[in-house]
Amino acid sequence: MPASRSEPRAVVIGAGIGGLTAAVALHQQGWHVTVLERAPAVEAVGAGLGLTPNSLRALDVIGLGDTLRPMRTWTDEGGLRTPSGRWLSRTNQAAAAARFGGPFVPVHRATLISLLLSRLPGEAVRTGTPATVADPGGPDRPARVRSDAEEWEAELAVAADGIHSPARSVLFPGSPAPRYAGFTAWRLVVPAPDVAYPPHETWGRGTLWGTQPLHDGRVYAYAAAAVPAGERAPEGEHAELRRRFGTWHQPVPAILDAAGPDDILRNDVHQAAEPLPAFHRGRVAVLGDAAHAMPPTLGQGGNQAVEDGVVLAHHAAPQADVPQALAAYTRDRLPRTSEVVRRAVRVSRLITLTSAPACALRDALMATAGRAGPHLALRALDGIADWSPPGEHDAAATPHGGTGGR
Ligand SMILES: Cc1cc2nc3c(=O)[nH]c(=O)nc-3n(C[C@H](O)[C@H](O)[C@H](O)COP(=O)(O)OP(=O)(O)OC[C@H]3O[C@@H](n4cnc5c(N)ncnc54)[C@H](O)[C@@H]3O)c2cc1C
Incomplete structure (x- = not known):
């Protein structure tokens, strides 16, 4: 179906965090945007998501940063603990803001998705429409995107179809699919328990638990364990979490008491086997x-997807030469996200350690590093959370000048 309108047409495959951010940013640039989503509805799936100052500055570009920042909950101390509750390293929101030029804001994924949807025209999102790239297009021909029943021509297409991206295998057939990262993850959002719960991440032997309060009186918790891919708990995931974490420090047992079996999401974690050769092909x-799957150990998968969407729209103005704009997008995003993936994988190696001596050594080193200088957990995000988007927002938004962006 050729575009029959004066604005150039952009078709986005996937209405997740990255696809919707790109859609909003492109719409605000003057593109006629259609988002094709496989699911029957853009649902409140997922759990919590820690927005970091880098993505909040990207969200400023599309007018959402200041809506989200007041949702920050974490004001006092938080940090890294052992299962008995001993602190290995502490930090606080003021230190985070001073280091990165803004707060950390844990939100429910559904909150971010509905804010993004609210910035798009109602007819922009087509649900129940699995799609893929039929032709990536080129300098003299549009891209073509196809679903079972329909085909769209577009001056610009965006493959934002997630970790198992069908579009990626069409665009880069020689590139290996993401591989198992060596651990499985559980996520849950429950009413806040009636115990003190400073935000924390707690590392055990091949296991991890994290707790983040949300602004609406609920709490987001996540857990991980190094197990073979595909393993599922015969007694159910709630029982499995109790078995693994029920004796850990508070608020872990209280959160498990507040949870029911239906509150728990479990996913095996996958990561890019190697960087893609480019983040574009033709006009896609x-x-x-879809571009840079990473383990959630730095909490950056969604944050980087937000950055991608805003940087893409920065380069791809409606009047731009699209193939050239996409080459600039690849130049901006591929090195940065490859580095974030590499660092997230490095942290994964620490949390998947299972031998007692290795974990004791790890904890001793963390405690020493934590004593030598506070804010160990923040240091892991140096060069990541201090990023600013390209363009006029750099100067306004970043007291640190943004080290990782361009
Ligand atoms: C345990 C865990 C904890 C995490 N914690 C954090 C965190 O704290 N901070 C953070 O930033 N990130 C976190 N992440 C990562 C984050 O969730 C992802 O990186 C992020 O959701 C990626 O967004 P996306 O838009 O690329 O993909 P997705 O959110 O997966 O969206 C892809 C969309 O495409 C749709 N789709 C797929 N195929 C098709 C098709 N053929 N046609 C049409 N639509 C299609 C899907 O239905 C989906 O809606 C975590 C991940 C896990 C597993």
């Missing part, structure tokens, strides 16, 4: 998990 940009 690839972004988010």
Whole structure:
């Protein structure tokens, strides 16, 4: 179906965090945007998501940063603990803001998705429409995107179809699919328990638990364990969490008491086997998990997808030469996200250690590093959370000048 309108047409495959951010940013640039989503509805799936100052500055570009920042909950101390509750390293929101030029804001994924949807025209999102790239297009021909029943021509297409991206295998057939990262993850959002719960991440032997309060009186918790891919708990995931974490420090047992079996999401974690050769082909940009799947150990998968969407729209103005704009997008995003993936994988190696001596050594080193200088957990995000988007927002938004962006 050729575009029959004066605005150039952009078609986005996937209405996740990355696809919707790109859609909003492109719409605000003057593109006629259609988002094709496989699911029957853009649902409140997922759990919590820690927005970091880098993505909040990207969200400023599309007018959402200041809506989200007041949702920050974490004001006092938080940090890294052992299962008995001993602190290995502490930090606080003021230190985070001073280091990165803004707060950390844990939100429910559904909150971010509905804010993004609210910035798009109602007819922009087509649900129940699995799609893929039929032709990536080129300098003299549009891209073509196809679903079972329909085909769209577009001056720009965006593959934002997530970790198992069908579009990625069409665009880069020689590139290996993401591989198992060596651990499985559980996520849950429950009413806040009636115990003190400073935000924390707690590392055990091949296991991890994290707790983040949300602004609406609920709490987001996540857990991980190094197990073979595909393993599922015969007694159910709630029982499995109790078995693994029920004796850990508070608020872990209280959160498990507040949870029911239906509150728990479990996913095996996958990561890019190697960087893609480019984040575009022809007139199609690839972004988010489709481009650079990473373990959630730095909490950056969604944050990087937001950055991708805003940087893509920065380069791809409606009057731009699209193939050239996409080459600039690849130049901006591929090195940065490859580095974030590499660092997230490095942290994964620490949390998947299972031998007692290795974990004791790890904890001793963390405690020493934590004593030598506070804010160990923040240091892991140096060069990541201090990023600013390209363009006029750099100067306004970043007291640190943004080290990782361009
Ligand atoms: C345990 C865990 C904890 C995490 N914690 C954090 C965190 O704290 N901070 C953070 O930033 N990130 C976190 N992440 C990562 C984050 O969730 C992802 O990186 C992020 O959701 C990627 O967004 P996306 O838009 O690329 O993909 P997705 O959110 O997966 O969206 C892809 C969309 O495409 C749709 N789709 C797929 N195929 C098709 C098709 N053929 N046609 C049409 N639509 C299609 C899907 O239905 C989906 O809606 C975590 C991940 C896990 C597993």
